[in-house]
Amino acid sequence: MVPHKFNNLKLLFELDLSNNRFAHKFPYVVLDLPSLKFLDLRFNEFEGKIPKSLFNKDLDAIFTNHNRFASDLPDNIRNSPVSAIVLTNNRFSGCVSVGLGNMSKTLNEIILMNNGFRSCISSEIRLLRKLTVLDFSFNRLMRPIPDAIGGMKKLEQLNPIDLIYKHHNIKKLVSQHLAEVPSILLAQTLQASSASIPNFSSAYMVAVESPHERNENDTDSAL
Numbered sequence: 001m002v003p004h005k006f007n008n009l010k011l012l013f014e015l016d017l018s019n020n021r022f023a024h025k026f027p028y029v030v031l032d033l034p035s036l037k038f039l040d041l042r043f044n045e046f047e048g049k050i051p052k053s054l055f056n057k058d059l060d061a062i063f064t065n066h067n068r069f070a071s072d073l074p075d076n077i078r079n080s081p082v083s084a085i086v087l088t089n090n091r092f093s094g095c096v097s098v099g100l101g102n103m104s105k106t107l108n109e110i111i112l113m114n115n116g117f118r119s120c121i122s123s124e125i126r127l128l129r130k131l132t133v134l135d136f137s138f139n140r141l142m143r144p145i146p147d148a149i150g151g152m153k154k155l156e157q158l159n160p161i162d163l164i165y166k167h168h169n170i171k172k173l174v175s176q177h178l179a180e181v182p183s184i185l186l187a188q189t190l191q192a193s194s195a196s197i198p199n200f201s202s203a204y205m206v207a208v209e210s211p212h213e214r215n216e217n218d219t220d221s222a223l
Contacts, residue, residue, distance in 0.1 A: 002027035011035050018042035018063070026051055026069070042066050042086075055080040065089050065111075078102040084109040088135075095119040101127030109133035113159065116140060123148040135159040 002022060006029045013035055017027070023045040030039060031053050040063045047068035054062070055077045062080070065088035072094030083106050093116040100107070101124040108130055117139040126148030134149075137159040145160050
C-alpha cells in the first residue's frame with residue numbers, strides 16, 4: 001500500500017508510482033497532496049472505483065492505465081482541468097463522453113482503449129477543440145463515429161478501430177467524416193510504436209508501452 005505519510009509531502013508536484021505491485025483500492029492519500037499536478041499509477045494492481053474527488057483536483061495529467069479499476073466513470077470527470085488522461089486497460093464501463101465538452105479549455109489527449117465502455121460517442125465531443133489524441137478502441141461502443149469529429153481541426157491521432165470494423169468502410173469513414181481534419185492519423189493496432197507509426201504523443205506511448213519496453217528504452221537512453 002502507498003504510505004499514509006505521503007500526505008506530508010506538501011510541495012510534491014509529480015508522483016510516479018508506476019511499474020510496481022501496489023494493490024488494494026485507489027491510494028486516497030494522493031488526494032491530500034495540495035501541489036500535485038501529475039499522477040501516474042500505471043502498471044499496478046489497484047482495483048475498485050476511481051474516487052469522484054480525483055477529478056476535482058487541479059491536476060494536469062492522470063495516468064491510471066493497466067490496473068484493475070472497475071466502475072462507471074464518475075460524472076464529475078467533466079470538472080477535471082487535465083490536459084491528458086489515460087485510462088487504458090482497466091474495466092471501466094458506462095458512458096464515454098457525456099459532459100466532456102466542459103473540458104474543452106484544457107483537454108488535449110484522452111485515451112480510453114481496452115475497457116468496457118458500452119455507450120455511444122456523443123456528438124458533444126465536437127466541443128473539444130484542443131483535442132489532438134482520441135482513442136476509444138477495443139471497447140463495446142454501439143453506434144458509429146459521430147460526424148462531429150470531422151470538425152475537430154486539431155485532432156492528429158484517432159483510434160476508433162472497433163467502430164470502424166463494426167459500422168464503417170474505412171475509406172468511407174475518412175472521406176465523409178474526417179475530410180476536414182488535415183493532420184489525422186488513424187492508428188490501427190494496440191502494438192503501435194514510434195517505429196511503425198510516427199509522431200505518437202507521449203501520453204499515447206504511456207498507454208501502450210509495457211514496463212519491459214520502458215526499462216529497455218531507459219537503458220538505451222542511458223547508454
